[in-house]
Amino acid sequence: xxxxxxxxxxxxxxxxxxxxxTTDIHTDIIDRGLDENVVRLISAKxxxxxxxxxxxxxxxxxxxxxxxxxxxxxxxxxxxxxxxSYYADPTRKKEGPKSLDDVDPELLKTFNKLGIPLEExxxxxxxxxxxxxxxxxxxxxxxxxxMEKGIIFCSISEAVREHPDLVKKYLGSVVGYRDNFFxxxxxxxxxxxxxxxxxxxxxxxMELSTYFRINAAGTGQFxxxxxxxxxxxxxSYLEGCTAPMRDENQLxxxxxxxxxxxxxxxxxxxxxxxxxxxAEGKGGVYNFVTKRGICKGEGSKLSWTQxxxxxxxxxxxxSCILSGDNSTAEFYSVAVTNNYQQADTGTxxxxxxxxxxxxxxxxxxxxxxxxxxxxGLVRVAERADGARNYSQCDSLLLGSECGAHTFPYMxxxxxxxxxxxxxxxxxxxxxxxxxxxxxxxSTEDAVGLIVNGYAKEVLNKLPMEFAVEAQxxxxxxxxxxxx
Amino acid sequence: MLEIKDLHASINGKEILKGINLSVKTGEVxxxxxPNGSGKSTLSNVLVGHPAYEVxxxxxxxxxxxxxxxxxxxxxxxxLFLSFQYPVEIPGVSMVNFMRTAVNEQRKYxxxxxxxxxxxxxxxxxxxEVVELDSKLANRSVNEGFSGGEKKRNEIxxxxxxxxxxxxLDETDSGLDIDALRIVAxxxxxxxxxxxxxxxxxxxQRLLDYIKPDIVHVLYKGRIVKTAGPELALELEEKGYDWxxxxxxx
Numbered sequence: 001x002x003x004x005x006x007x008x009x010x011x012x013x014x015x016x017x018x019x020x021x022t023t024d025i026h027t028d029i030i031d032r033g034l035d036e037n038v039v040r041l042i043s044a045k046x047x048x049x050x051x052x053x054x055x056x057x058x059x060x061x062x063x064x065x066x067x068x069x070x071x072x073x074x075x076x077x078x079x080x081x082x083x084x085s086y087y088a089d090p091t092r093k094k095e096g097p098k099s100l101d102d103v104d105p106e107l108l109k110t111f112n113k114l115g116i117p118l119e120e121x122x123x124x125x126x127x128x129x130x131x132x133x134x135x136x137x138x139x140x141x142x143x144x145x146x147m148e149k150g151i152i153f154c155s156i157s158e159a160v161r162e163h164p165d166l167v168k169k170y171l172g173s174v175v176g177y178r179d180n181f182f183x184x185x186x187x188x189x190x191x192x193x194x195x196x197x198x199x200x201x202x203x204x205x206m207e208l209s210t211y212f213r214i215n216a217a218g219t220g221q222f223x224x225x226x227x228x229x230x231x232x233x234x235x236s237y238l239e240g241c242t243a244p245m246r247d248e249n250q251l252x253x254x255x256x257x258x259x260x261x262x263x264x265x266x267x268x269x270x271x272x273x274x275x276x277x278x279a280e281g282k283g284g285v286y287n288f289v290t291k292r293g294i295c296k297g298e299g300s301k302l303s304w305t306q307x308x309x310x311x312x313x314x315x316x317x318x319s320c321i322l323s324g325d326n327s328t329a330e331f332y333s334v335a336v337t338n339n340y341q342q343a344d345t346g347t348x349x350x351x352x353x354x355x356x357x358x359x360x361x362x363x364x365x366x367x368x369x370x371x372x373x374x375x376g377l378v379r380v381a382e383r384a385d386g387a388r389n390y391s392q393c394d395s396l397l398l399g400s401e402c403g404a405h406t407f408p409y410m411x412x413x414x415x416x417x418x419x420x421x422x423x424x425x426x427x428x429x430x431x432x433x434x435x436x437x438x439x440x441x442s443t444e445d446a447v448g449l450i451v452n453g454y455a456k457e458v459l460n461k462l463p464m465e466f467a468v469e470a471q472x473x474x475x476x477x478x479x480x481x482x483x
Numbered sequence: 484m485l486e487i488k489d490l491h492a493s494i495n496g497k498e499i500l501k502g503i504n505l506s507v508k509t510g511e512v513x514x515x516x517x518p519n520g521s522g523k524s525t526l527s528n529v530l531v532g533h534p535a536y537e538v539x540x541x542x543x544x545x546x547x548x549x550x551x552x553x554x555x556x557x558x559x560x561x562x563l564f565l566s567f568q569y570p571v572e573i574p575g576v577s578m579v580n581f582m583r584t585a586v587n588e589q590r591k592y593x594x595x596x597x598x599x600x601x602x603x604x605x606x607x608x609x610x611x612e613v614v615e616l617d618s619k620l621a622n623r624s625v626n627e628g629f630s631g632g633e634k635k636r637n638e639i640x641x642x643x644x645x646x647x648x649x650x651x652l653d654e655t656d657s658g659l660d661i662d663a664l665r666i667v668a669x670x671x672x673x674x675x676x677x678x679x680x681x682x683x684x685x686x687x688q689r690l691l692d693y694i695k696p697d698i699v700h701v702l703y704k705g706r707i708v709k710t711a712g713p714e715l716a717l718e719l720e721e722k723g724y725d726w727x728x729x730x731x732x733x
Contacts, residue, residue: 426574429571430534430535431571432571432572432573434533434534434555435567435570435571435573435625436573436581436585437532437554437555437556437559438531438555438556438558438559438564438565438567439559439581439585439641439645440556440559440560440585440588440589440592440645441556441581441584441585441588442554442556442588445584445588449573449576449580449581449584450573450575450576452575453573453574453575453576453577453580453624454574454575456575
């Protein structure tokens with residue numbers, strides 16, 4: 001008898017994560033475990049040049065000397081790094097498919113089901129997509145169209161082959177392999193991700209996006225993305241991610257590096273919806289991600305916008321190094337945790353150049369028994385005259401068993417700097433919900449209205465199509481959290 | 484329209500309503516008066532299904548349907564409206580979004596298609612005039628930063644939008660100056676039709692100068708102890724409640 005209600009609860013929570021299906025496809029998965037031979041094998045499978053293999057090996061050897069970071073406000077179960085397979089290729093072929101006819105129809109179906117059609121004529125208007133499943137890029141759309149403007153948009157594996165000079169110049173230049181435990185691991189075993197290069201003076205005519213999908217069981221995903229915006233260029237880039245519902249935890253440790261040169265602008269938006277685990281906290285993706293950009297050029301601009309609703313554990317601090325004078329950086333974040341999810345997320349703004357400006361707006365929403373932390377660092381170096389930062393971090397609590405925490409750090413070495421920090425904590429009250437009920441609005445819809453209202457400032461920063469999706473996602477993520 | 488029989492209700496285990504009997508027919512305006520703590524607000528909260536109150540005995544039918552079996556939102560969809568004594572602020576939720584959701588949920592319940600954005604905005608413009616609600620207020624978050632008078636006007640505006648069959652006005656006059664009171668009361672009167680009914684809960688006669696009741700009840704210690712015509716309100720205004728307490732042998 002005891003089993004029945006549990007089963008029901010399980011089905012109910014499963015319904016709510018609509019990307020939880022698996023694709024039944026032959027996948028070339030290497031044996032579980034990690035040692036130097038595995039690093040060599042991954043490199044060999046991708047036909048990599050010697051320098052990249054050496055980069056991986058150095059990273060691997062360094063990783064061996066490191067320990068898991070423990071400073072985050074997270075309870076992380078022991079992760080057995082030997083129990084994970086580090087490479088899974090659902091495309092079977094050694095070379096990435098050249099045309100759509102070569103792509104397995106099952107893969108096309110999977111991405112169609114996720115709302116990411118890979119046929120260019122069906123694509124959302126003005127959006128080019130790089131679709132990555134497990135360790136391999138399945139297809140990049142509009143590649144040729146973009147190439148006419150000199151824009152390079154392809155998988156990082158292809159970039160290593162086709163544009164080795166650019167990759168060699170910038171890979172690891174923002175996030176070195178020694179940066180942290182997960183960055184070292186990623187640098188050793190990274191598989192696909194996207195590479196973007198916008199040439200001087202070019203405004204990218206469409207949104208570029210990468211859709212990450214974990215499919216195979218027992219694997220981790222270690223993608224790597226590198227974006228370089230040359231002088232006076234502009235690009236808006238979107239990232240989406242989902243994974244099947246599995247009872248085991250899956251590891252996702254990515255690196256995103258962004259280089260913004262003179263007067264260039266990069267907008268990077270993420271809607272992270274990895275499987276969060278079920279209502280009892282079983283399963284879900286462990287999301288340990290290092291994202292960092294450098295405003296290298298004079299007057300350059302970088303903006304991170306993230307909507308984090310998925311993952312059992314999120315450890316993620318998209319950061320900016322403002323080294324160019326007069327450069328600007330922004331971080332807009334909504335992080336939702338429900339049930340047993342844990343998130344420790346925020347940003348670092350490192351002001352090195354003069355008259356650099358940064359803005360941080362973080363909105364945490366916690367429900368169920370989840371723990372949601374904002375962690376942010378604002379550092380102003382000695383020579384960063386006239387640096388300014390404005391930080392605002394708000395927490396919204398639904399229910400009384402969840403936690404919201406704020407860990408702001410400031411490290412100011414210049415007397416002319418102006419740094420402001422504001423924080424609020426609020427709770428959705430029974431009275432607010434009842435007021436909505438009396439006007440004919442159900443509790444779930446009321447929570448959706450209130451949460452979307454609360455997160456509006458951040459959602460407005462997302463490109464149109466994403467904003468609508470993200471709004472729905474926020475409501476769905478919190479279903480069943482009140483009442 | 485509304486039939487309340489032997490209604491008992493409590494909050495936190497304390498019985499507040501001790502057997503209410505009340506019948507409101509279509510087109511009637513009832514006033515419920517009574518001293519503080521007599522159970523007036525409890526009655527309105529129980530009728531709209533506030534979860535803090537527990538009904539321990541009795542029945543309520545609304546247009547022949549079992550009201551107490553319905554969720555608060557279905558009571559609203561069926562045409563029951565409460566103008567709250569203390570309207571709550573909902574930061575971040577614009578009045579437009581809030582009302583649009585409310586109106587379309589009601590339409591969905593009735594099997595009607597949702598209003599388009601332009602139809603809805605037109606409706607809002609029309610209804611706003613009923614209570615002379617500033618267009619700027621409509622763009623603000625629900626009740627956020629509204630003055631006491633604006634909040635009450637906003638309640639009547641929502642009533643105009645939702646076109647309820649039965650409206651309960653819970654101390655709608657409290658905290659209003661005389662001009663705001665007139666605007667709110669005139670709004671209620673404009674919305675009154677022979678098909679709709681109204682329960683006005685108040686301490687004072689002054690609201691009833693504007694909204695003329697057909698029947699006046701006195702609620703005291705959880706029971707309706709006196710029912711009469713509009714002249715009862717005037718008598719209460721003049722003499723207070725003590726004579727009723729005396730009549731009851733207290």
